[in-house]
Amino acid sequence: xxxxxxxxxxxxxxxxxxxxxxxxxxxxxxxxxxxxxxxxxxxxxxxxxxxxxxxxxxxxxxxxxxxxxxxxxxxxxxxxxxxxxxxxxxxxxxxxxxxxxxxxxxxxxxxxxxxxxxxxxxxxxxxxxxxxxxxxxxxxxxxxxxxxxxxxxxxxxxxxxxxxxxxxxxxxxxxxxxxxxxxxxxxxxxxxxxxxxxxxxxxxxxxxxxxxxxxxxxxxxxxxxxxxxxxxxxxxxxxxxxxxxxxxxxxxxxxxxxxxxxxxxxxxxxxxxxxxxxxxxxxxxxxxxxxxxxxxxxxxxxxxxxxxxxxxxxxxxxxxxxxxxxxxxxxxxxxxxxxxxxxxxxxxxxxxxxxxxxxxxxxxxxxxxxxxxxxxxxxxxxxxxxxxxxxxxxxxxxxxxxxxxxxxxxxxxxxxxxxxxxxxxxxxxxxxxxx
Amino acid sequence: xxxxxxxxxxxxxxxxxxxxxxxxxxxxxxxxxxxxxxxxxxxxxxxxxxxxxxxxxxxxxxxxxxxxxxxxxxxxxxxxxxxxxxxxxxxxxxxxxxxxxxxxxxxxxxxxxxxxxxxxxxxxxxxxxxxxxxxxxxxxxxxxxxxxxxxxxxxxxxxxxxxxxxxxxxxxxxxxxxxxxxxxxxxxxxxxxxxxxxxxxxxxxxxxxxxxxxxxxxxxxxxxxxxxxxxxxxxxxxxxxxxxxxxxxxxxxxxxxxxxxxxxxxxxxxxxxxxxxxxxxxxxxxxxxxxxxxxxxxxxxxxxxxxxxxx
Amino acid sequence: xxxxxxxxxxxxxxxxxxxxxxxxxxxxxxxxxxxxxxxxxxxxxxxxxxxxxxxxxxxxxxxxxxxxxxxxxxxxxxxxxxxxxxxxxxxxxxxxxxxxxxxxxxxxxxxxxxxxxxxxxxxxxxxxxxxxxxxxxxxxxxxxxxxxxxxxxxxxxxxxxxxxxxxxxxxxxxxxxxxxx
Ligand code: NA
Ligand code: NA
Numbered sequence: 001x002x003x004x005x006x007x008x009x010x011x012x013x014x015x016x017x018x019x020x021x022x023x024x025x026x027x028x029x030x031x032x033x034x035x036x037x038x039x040x041x042x043x044x045x046x047x048x049x050x051x052x053x054x055x056x057x058x059x060x061x062x063x064x065x066x067x068x069x070x071x072x073x074x075x076x077x078x079x080x081x082x083x084x085x086x087x088x089x090x091x092x093x094x095x096x097x098x099x100x101x102x103x104x105x106x107x108x109x110x111x112x113x114x115x116x117x118x119x120x121x122x123x124x125x126x127x128x129x130x131x132x133x134x135x136x137x138x139x140x141x142x143x144x145x146x147x148x149x150x151x152x153x154x155x156x157x158x159x160x161x162x163x164x165x166x167x168x169x170x171x172x173x174x175x176x177x178x179x180x181x182x183x184x185x186x187x188x189x190x191x192x193x194x195x196x197x198x199x200x201x202x203x204x205x206x207x208x209x210x211x212x213x214x215x216x217x218x219x220x221x222x223x224x225x226x227x228x229x230x231x232x233x234x235x236x237x238x239x240x241x242x243x244x245x246x247x248x249x250x251x252x253x254x255x256x257x258x259x260x261x262x263x264x265x266x267x268x269x270x271x272x273x274x275x276x277x278x279x280x281x282x283x284x285x286x287x288x289x290x291x292x293x294x295x296x297x298x299x300x301x302x303x304x305x306x307x308x309x310x311x312x313x314x315x316x317x318x319x320x321x322x323x324x325x326x327x328x329x330x331x332x333x334x335x336x337x338x339x340x341x342x343x344x345x346x347x348x349x350x351x352x353x354x355x356x357x358x359x360x361x362x363x364x365x366x367x368x369x370x371x372x373x374x375x376x377x378x379x380x381x382x383x384x385x386x387x388x389x390x391x392x393x394x395x396x397x398x399x400x401x402x403x404x405x406x407x408x409x410x411x412x413x414x415x416x417x418x419x420x421x422x423x424x425x426x427x428x429x430x431x432x433x434x435x
Numbered sequence: 436x437x438x439x440x441x442x443x444x445x446x447x448x449x450x451x452x453x454x455x456x457x458x459x460x461x462x463x464x465x466x467x468x469x470x471x472x473x474x475x476x477x478x479x480x481x482x483x484x485x486x487x488x489x490x491x492x493x494x495x496x497x498x499x500x501x502x503x504x505x506x507x508x509x510x511x512x513x514x515x516x517x518x519x520x521x522x523x524x525x526x527x528x529x530x531x532x533x534x535x536x537x538x539x540x541x542x543x544x545x546x547x548x549x550x551x552x553x554x555x556x557x558x559x560x561x562x563x564x565x566x567x568x569x570x571x572x573x574x575x576x577x578x579x580x581x582x583x584x585x586x587x588x589x590x591x592x593x594x595x596x597x598x599x600x601x602x603x604x605x606x607x608x609x610x611x612x613x614x615x616x617x618x619x620x621x622x623x624x625x626x627x628x629x630x631x632x633x634x635x636x637x638x639x640x641x642x643x644x645x646x647x648x649x650x651x652x653x654x655x656x657x658x659x660x661x662x663x664x665x666x667x668x669x670x671x672x673x674x675x676x677x678x679x680x681x682x683x684x685x686x687x688x689x690x691x692x693x694x695x696x697x698x699x700x701x702x703x704x705x706x707x708x709x710x711x712x713x714x715x716x717x718x719x720x721x722x723x724x725x726x727x728x729x730x731x732x733x734x735x736x737x738x739x740x741x742x743x744x745x746x
Numbered sequence: 747x748x749x750x751x752x753x754x755x756x757x758x759x760x761x762x763x764x765x766x767x768x769x770x771x772x773x774x775x776x777x778x779x780x781x782x783x784x785x786x787x788x789x790x791x792x793x794x795x796x797x798x799x800x801x802x803x804x805x806x807x808x809x810x811x812x813x814x815x816x817x818x819x820x821x822x823x824x825x826x827x828x829x830x831x832x833x834x835x836x837x838x839x840x841x842x843x844x845x846x847x848x849x850x851x852x853x854x855x856x857x858x859x860x861x862x863x864x865x866x867x868x869x870x871x872x873x874x875x876x877x878x879x880x881x882x883x884x885x886x887x888x889x890x891x892x893x894x895x896x897x898x899x900x901x902x903x904x905x906x907x908x909x910x911x912x913x914x915x916x917x918x919x920x921x922x923x924x925x926x927x
Binding site: 591 | 777781786787788789790791858862863864865866867868869871
Binding site for chain 3: 017018019020021022023024025026027029030033046047049050051053054057058059060062063066067070238243244245247248250251252254255273276277279280281282283284285287288289291337338339342381382387391
């Protein structure tokens with residue numbers, strides 16, 4: 001049978017299983033098994049499953065994943081977000097949009113210590129939503145900017161999504177981390193720019209500034225930022241000074257988070273163990289999906305489908321821009337219904353040979369993927385940041401989704417910008433690893 | 436990348452997992468081998484080379500072929516030295532320090548390695564060497580005493596024993612994280628070939644390369660014996676013939692390229708040096724110690740191989 | 747009796763997975779912090795890799811029982827209770843089948859590692875069946891949990907792997923965080 005029709009059958013099979021509520025990891029495994037039936041050559045499908053999954057999960061670089069998850073679990077239980085709000089707020093009164101920018105800044109900073117988008121969104125929203133509402137800021141803009149800025153948790157390193165991608169695509173984790181910084185700043189600027197323009201256009205919907213504070217007070221308030229900044233500096237110093245490799249800095253991040261929790265009196269044996277078990281469960285959930293994906297990837301390698309598809313796409317003679325545009329549309333569609341990790345693992349086996357053949361750098365493509373995953377986080381009906389904000393604000397899902405829409409389009413704009421100016425992504429990794 | 440052909444009825448399709456990137460000389464040689472086999476059998480046997488660990492990761496390849504998950508495979512044979520000392524004979528430091536010596540050692544050890552592989556249902560096809568291993572460092576090394584305190588990458592039995600014997604600090608670093616570890620000074624000395632140093636741009640962090648030719652590791656390509664036996668005689672002969680050609684081609688290429696890589700290191704402003712006499716003597720003494728270590732593990736079989744090699 | 751026994755197995759293997767997560771943390775700190783002090787953990791990278799496999803697989807049954815093993819709820823959430831019941835049985839059958847298949851082959855692999863004395867490839871030689879025990883053991887426990895659920899749902903009860911709809915704000919936020927992204 002022709003490989004492309006086999007690919008279509010397998011895709012239909014996978015969609016059927018997922019639609020019927022089969023657990024994602026199991027559905028991937030089943031699809032991998034079905035693929036093996038087309039591979040020919042009497043390959044023992046079961047032994048391949050056992051070997052592949054063992055080889056992929058007993059992995060040094062993957063060990064950073066549960067640690068970054070754990071770090072997020074610990075930080076969520078601290079008062080970090082409150083301190084960040086108080087630290088940033090006194091400095092933003094001169095900007096059009098005033099305190100609304102706290103959402104972006106606080107998410108950016110919290111994103112530098114957390115590896116998760118939903119955790120960043122929830123942690124910052126917990127404090128910023130009520131504070132901004134109390135002061136009379138436009139609630140829709142507040143919701144939208146929190147939904148959008150929350151996704152900085154996975155674009156600014158560390159990032160669970162990046163670890164998953166790097167392991168799947170077999171690229172260096174540290175390079176993908178480095179590549180995320182400037183796009184993270186870019187997205188922050190786009191968000192803040194939008195907030196400023198919106199506020200200039202709607203002057204009546206921005207409340208008056210907080211009463212001015214003395215410089216001393218302001219500085220005193222900003223001292224609240226110190227624990228978080230210390231944690232960022234601590235993690236990056238451990239990297240730069242050669243105390244830790246990219247994988248090991250996750251362990252230092254956990255240690256720093258525990259120290260902050262302890263300092264704030266939020267650390268007890270009970271909360272410690274709760275964070276361990278919470279992280280363990282999230283890790284297991286992701287790992288079963290990764291296991292299924294690695295088996296499906298191997299099965300695809302046996303069939304030769306990814307290469308055939310890559311050649312087929314190559315034969316279409318799309319320009320690189322057209323390919324990225326097509327992939328963006330595909331991911332936006334997938335992202336309405338799937339969460340980010342599943343989206344990445346479902347597609348990498350097929351898409352990576354394609355983008356490689358089109359001449360894209362796999363580090364660059366990692367950032368592209370993170371951006372489309374961010375879109376998925378804020379697109380209905382399944383978007384975890386929307387769920388978080390829906391709950392915290394008590395608004396219905398339509399309102400929240402509509403509020404997030406401008407920020408969704410800003411992410412699309414960010415994809416366009418990094419596609420036209422790939423240097424934004426590649427500059428830092430190139431400086432650190434020339435050639 | 437290998438050509439993609441939909442299998443016709445009378446065709447046999449083999450998979451050959453390999454661990455190194457598609458443009459690595461070993462992978463290039465494997466792809467040429469696969470093509471030779473395809474040509475010689477008129478397309479009856481199609482071997483697909485899965486480079487860059489895209490099918491199985493390096494540690495799993497041998498086992499995958501032994502259990503029929505793939506019909507053939509290539510692996511750095513010393514990876515399995517814990518399993519049988521014979522697999523680690525080519526990484527005994529300072530035992531064979533040139534290509535002719537390495538070839539001699541290979542021929543001396545080949546029957547024993549063949550026997551061991553056969554006991555696991557594998558049939559040896561051919562072996563191709565890497566470059567000779569030298570020491571990358573950031574300072575002059577006149578004697579082995581100068582190696583004391585170096586942060587030394589220890590990734591197998593031999594390299595950790597060397598660290599122990601010279602008083603260097605063994606450091607555990609995964610290969611993937613080595614460039615970063617070098618850049619930040621986590622590691623300041625390590626042993627590898629000129630080619631690996633060239634690929635990882637060693638000159639960005641290292642200043643010296645001591646061409647000690649400490650050992651010459653090999654990749655070994657093997658097939659699942661049952662899969663081989665299932666082929667008809669002409670196809671089997673075609674494989675063996677292509678294997679012999681691949682082995683010769685591989686050794687020749689490795690030897691030619693080894694020199695080229697050292698020239699490249701030099702061109703990039705690294706000091707490429709022969710080990711100074713005092714360092715050499717010191718290292719040779721360590722080599723004797725490590726050969727004795729190895730013989731203790733390998734027993735009479737090992738003694739017989741070493742005796743044959745030294746003859 | 748058997749109920750208590752099974753639930754304890756799921757929970758304790760989950761706790762064991764938690765301990766392996768802590769082990770990864772401690773080992774990494776020692777590996778990284780030990781370097782400037784001149785302390786090396788031989789084959790530390792191997793041990794961390796094995797802890798990773800152990801934490802990932804031993805915790806599966808507990809994760810499943812806790813309702814955190816994700817699936818796409820878009821379609822099934824819209825089904826009426828009767829149809830949903832049969833779809834759940836079908837999903838469970840697929841799960842029992844493939845997790846069983848997986849567990850069986852992982853167990854065979856571990857057994858073969860023991861039989862053929864497979865050994866690790868790093869600085870320290872460790873028989874591979876030992877670290878592989880966590881892998882195959884975790885999958886066997888997950889298989890038991892799936893069979894347990896299938897029997898439960900076949901007897902007409904509501905599945906226990908589906909968390910009830912969250913009632914408080916904290917719960918929803920907690921759930922979103924469990925998405926892992
Ligand atoms: Na982050
Ligand atoms: Na979505």
